[in-house]
Amino acid sequence: MERPTAEPGAHSRANGCSGAAHGALRNGYVRGLPAPDTQIHHIVHNGGLYKKPFNEAFEETPMLVAVLTYVGYGVLTLFGYLRDFLRQWKIEKCQNATEREEQKDFVPLYQDFENFYNRNLYMRIRDSWNRPICSVPGAKVDMMERVSHDYNWTFTYTGRVIKDIINMGSYNYLGFAQNTGACQEAAAKVLSRYGAGVCSTRQEMGNLDKHEELEKLIARFLGVESAMAYGMGFATNSMNIPALVGKGCLILSDELNHASLVLGARLSGATIRIFKHNNMQSLEKLLKDAIVHGQPRTRRPWKKILILVEGIYSMEGSIVRLPEVIALKKKYKSYLYLDEAHSIGALGPSGRGVVEYFGLNPEDVDVMMGTFTKSFGAAGGYIGGKKELIDYLRTYSHSAVYATSLSPPVVEQIITSMKCIMGEDGTTFGKECVQQLAENTRYFRRRLKEMGFIIYGNEDSPVVPLMLYMPAKIGAFGREMLKRNIGVVVVGFPATPIIESRARFCLSAAHTKEILDTALKEINEVGDLLQLKYSRHRLVPLLDRPFDETTYEETED
């Protein structure tokens, strides 16, 4: 049994091919601390930038699994062609949306081939997604039962409600998705006073006193000079990046950035270059080349360079290497845009996000963006930074001019939950939630790794991707878990590379240890049933010490 070492390039992450084709991602596994009293542990090859161990790993896909996955997709494609043939010759009934009679000779909206994947692969396992729920999305949720009599083309609701499904799919990191309690009461009061909508944009008549209160609070929470809130997280990115950069500027964006960042970058008109996921050598090379060579063809210097990264990447569970990014940014005089959609509230000893997690100064990040959907149980997004930046955005952001502002009860929910996390409501409830989430994360990840699953990402990230690889297992995993009353999220192509389909668990502070243990037991069963335990690095289970801090030790077999 091999022992992972701490040298770079020990386990390169690759798409099923052996050999470091995609840039070696360092497996920063660090041996556990020998002494119980904590010492500051520096990772040597990063010049002491990190104040605590950074353990991130992406185990390589086993060769056999990769081959079988491709074979699986091949078989599905063949069947897809067969079914299309049958449909075309009317041997099988065609269930697609079809044109109205008068429009039969219009150019079709969907080319047949574009939709091949949709018709033949996605449709088969469509019941794993868009599952309708009918209760608050907390640790347990009620789901409306639906059946399909025509292989997922249409669904009918039986009217039955499946109660108390363990919810491992909603983004509820700190457990603020509640329908009782201080947050809900405050929101109810505001709703009865202000109504549900605003009916105007921020610049016209839609700037309520509540919005001003919220923005001051956000600035205090993040530790920045000023902040601005928007109605939708996705739109925060897609409408503000074009306001910050334009033609003649350069955007360096991580490989796995979210669609909103990609859309914002495209709409801005700037040149976009992609660096390998979380790979600082790739980023440095791009920065150097950009400054030395200037704009392509004209050789003029770039007006500005903006680096787009996320705090936690939701499909990989990895955390950005922020200390190194900031060091690079300072060295090469570029600007940093940090999207903390998943990490705000979820990381850091008091929930202030990835900047606090690494112990860095929030003023080093030029644009701190985040959303309220995940950790605050509300909706919308924010941007925080220096006063000049926010003043500029108040004037020139697309959202401030054209889009309706946040709804007042949603604003109140954010204010109450943020105050709770900060401890300003007089209780320690917020702090306890943050700690509970951290403990849950470590426990859950450790137990899954002990069972032998391949888990991607950083040890401290509450997003836990469990690799499935084969297309048939995507649907099977979702359905088997639902039979055992656990709701999980499965993702496949095109959100992930085609052979790296996964199940993604989102942990929450609302999950108690019992809930986690039940879930783990069922995952274990399903893992044995579907043969998902691909990992070749078994970890020895620790004796039952719940929620311990130290990293575990590797043993030889």
Next chain:
Amino acid sequence: MAAAVGMGQQWVLVEMVQAFYEAPAYHLILEGILILWIIRLLFSKTYKLQERSDLTPKEKEELIEEWQPEPLVPPVSKDHPALNYNIVSGPPTHKITVNGKECINFASFNFLGLLDNEKVKNAAQASLKKYGVGTCGPRGFYGTFDVHLELEERLAKFMRTEEAIIYSYGFATIASAIPAYSKRGDIVFVDEAACFAIQKGLQASRSNIKLFKHNDMADLERLLKEQETEDQKNPRKARVTRRFIVVEGLYMNTGDVCPLPELIKLKYKYKVRIFLEESLSFGVLGEHGRGITEHFGINRLSGQGYCFSASLPPLLAAAAIEALNIMEDNPDIFQTLQGKCKQIHRALQGISGLKVVGESFSPALHLQLEESCGSRENDVKLLKRVVDYCMNSGIALTQARYLEKEEKCLPPPSIRVVITVEQTEQELDKAASLIKEAAQSVLN
């Protein structure tokens, strides 16, 4: 076993040599030339598309040292008109408190007065008690609530379409729907006065955009004919290029409606699909508020869309369902609203210095300067003084805001007047006379 394999291999070798002798000459010569070509390519120098400059590392360091970027954002002057927001204390309802002053609200888009409606608020409260505030996920991952499904069904029934889909952000709806259907290589004919959200959607779709003059069907037909002749030159490409027309039911920037019957005729003549953006005409036009198709008596098309990002908070969806209920139960509010619109439209005619832009039944109309002062900045300042005068006397108005550098066809500066069902006749008269006064004192 090994001997048999060895024999097999030898046999294959003999066959190869035989084939070599039996092949025709031209075949061998061709193969020989190809092999020589491959050898040449293997050994020839590769040319690089991007010349590597031969800079020494030291020179590179110097370049990196010297480079100075622009500041992240340019400074904004303190008295930029857009920087100082009006602060509304309390709910933005019919009587609104702006910057400390109580005014009658002529600026928020609250056409049917549902913002303060008790029934709507109660429905939202019930939903809040059941679901909490947020949905904690996108529609695909446990973010679909039964309220969303109900709202979609109700909307489809109300609008008499096959299906409906809801988004959590108004701007994003059209800006995501257009690129979902129209991709690179497709052609979109869009009205000049289309709102910013449509422009962003078109930009994201990367299709070919062709602008036609506002509400000018002759211009549109000319463009369509040109496209037809293009198509005839290349019929294969034409068969896979999708064509769309994007129009608004009630234009936000000009206050008039699109001529839908003519558009429908053009649609069937030239085989183009229509995208109809009805954010202003929904709940306003037509006998039952079904929008511009009801206004003109036309049947709706079927359509589907795609949804991203976190779903709409359930309390807002419940409020929307209740609003639909109210709209269905009281169809006479639409008549009332249109009556009020006509009244104020009449009353605002003949103000010296300001002209009314918009249809008589449009609840959102613009007041533009009859004669511009020369520069847009001065026009904006002048209009601001009119607005301030009205605010000081108890009528809340606002200027229409645009991103001046980003709009394709920037409309002239204007004051937006919004009519709602809750405004009484006296208030409408008061507003009209106040605007007259303001125009008199400021513009003369």
